Amino acid sequence: MLQLRDLPTKETLKKFAQRYPQADISAVSAFLHLLRLATDLSVALDTCLSRHGLLQGRWWVLILLMREENLTSTPSALADKAGVTRATMTGLIDGLERDGLVERLLDSRDRRSVSVKLTAAGQSRLDTVMPDYYRRLHDCMAGLNEVDRERLHEILNLIGSGIEAFNR
Amino acid sequence: MLQLRDLPTKETLKKFAQRYPQADISAVSAFLHLLRLATDLSVALDTCLSRHGLLQGRWWVLILLMREENLTSTPSALADKAGVTRATMTGLIDGLERDGLVERLLDSRDRRSVSVKLTAAGQSRLDTVMPDYYRRLHDCMAGLNEVDRERLHEILNLIGSGIEAFNR
DNA sequence: CTCATATAATTAGGTGGCTAATTATTAAAT
């Protein structure tokens, strides 16, 4: 994400804008503050999760499995939903299996395939993590009323639709 | 970062809220969308930078050096400003030095210390990267007027002041 | 002056991402 602690001041931005006249100072400022806060939130989330022996990658796998009717999915489906590669998912499942939070089951119909199932220990781990996460997140967002939250969504969507400018 | 592609629907959130009554659904939704967009922005930025042989870590080092009057700083100061450890900064400087974008200079007054200086090649690299970055960012943010940008700052600040809820 | 402590940078080793290559199996085309 954005590690940078030392965000540019208005003066620094103006100085750069002298050399690079393309610079849109308020756009840079909004962009950097957004990345900065998101990074802080992500680090804070990991801090919370690490108290329970998890980090985001493994935590999402448990949640994705809990969403399933039979608490079961495949590595490839999990990788797609979690937004990581299959290679990365193999590693995450390795770690979760080592900790006994999920188990791998062979599929008799397609012998290429593997099922991953949330174990009782995995469910129980979620049952201690999730209330803690929800409570902290509620407290974190307590300063925003419903109108603020809706307005935030709108602004994020506006930025999101401009993101392709980077990929052109 | 938030890798997760498959953000929970309202239904999924409600289902989880039945098991975990602490859940504040609109808070979770705002939180996840914020992390999601920031991740997409960060990936998009890296895409842009990688066209110029850089990623965020190395790019920030070059920018931090360019901010300095004499284009020079130390690994420890750079690490603090960039928000990474000194060990990580050693690696980033190694890479930049290998590419000839910065140079290490010994400090005669304190022989523990090393100076890192932006080379002409480093400045020239920035002179091609920055206009590209600024133009794309301007286009990305074109959907937000100044009022939106100010409102976004306010909302981010509100969330930021709640972040300690995660670290308690 | 010397010893303990602090500081600067690096090295070593771990984690969670990535891509590319490999292995096993299934499906499809000739």
Added chain:
DNA sequence: ATTTAATAATTAGCCACCTAATTATATGAG
């Protein structure tokens, strides 16, 4: 029926981050 292509999972090796330990040097207290 056999070959070819696609798919599922894994392995191997790279990168950027981390913490902890190490090396070299500087500083301050007795």
